Amino acid sequence: MTSKAQAGTALWAKMPKANAELFALTYGSLVTELVRDYEDPIEVNAQLDRIGHSIGVRCVDEFLSKADVAGMGLSTQCNNLRDTAEVVAKVGFKMFLGVTAEVGGFSQDQRSFSVYLQDNPLSTFVELPSESAQGGDDLRRLKYSQILCGVIRGALEQVNLKVECSIVRDTLKGDEVNEIRVDLKEVLADGAGDDYKEE
């Protein structure tokens, strides 16, 4: 477990960095632009998820290539979903966002888990408009960081795990922690996705 955290830190040290404020503001303008274009927050959530999915399917390649460098034979290490969850949270989140995520809340059948983020770099500065502001009532249904769900879904899809992701707790809505619920739907047979076949 600590070795994963160490690998995450090592990978993070190697990643090119972007200014956190620039990053947060860029994402903020992306979201507000989507809100303006689609108006319906549910549709915005879907679009963010789609964008995240596209990012995720690319991220996993970068992740695998660099993780090899960091001395992790990942293909042999993930034996069950618990391992996968640890890698996503401790290595993946650390590598790409520089934050440490915690894993927990495994279900009885070990097919779903939660990723807890104390610190969400996407939502720096963000304050959702209160319901009294015009259009604010709708925005309560907006999932601001939905893109993270898309990324996890996309990345795991590439390694043959079909998952469903959703944000169940959000610090923007007054919860004390960000919680992303990941639900394993099925383990795809090798070669199932002809479009995405890796080799």
Added chain:
Amino acid sequence: MSTPILFVIVGKNEPLFEAEIDTTGASAGNDLSTRQNYFVLHSSLDLVEKSSWTTNNMYLRVVDKVNHQQVSTFLTAGNVKFMLLHGGKGEEVVKNFFNEVYGYFVKLSMNPFYKYDTPIASKAFDARVRAAARAYLS
């Protein structure tokens, strides 16, 4: 009797934010004096424009005096005016208050859901400003 403190943020075309802070703890002053206070503040806007050319500082100090009431002003880099009507607080105190509010204002304008130069509806901002006012001005 101490004068109530009135704080407004004025953008390019309209006031963006208003807070009446009562330091005495009693309920806000009566309707007439409130209106009069607003009148004093807004009528000193011209003086703000004038004095903004006389200095390089963002803090313009006291720009206007009416009876025992003074209007202090702070001009942000984006030409948004913070104006405070008070009954003669120390210049340094007011300056510290303005700097604190400036910090909150910058944070607010970084919020992607806040459109620059529009009225401020954020409850958190309101609460922060009031807390700062209590801390510095009472």
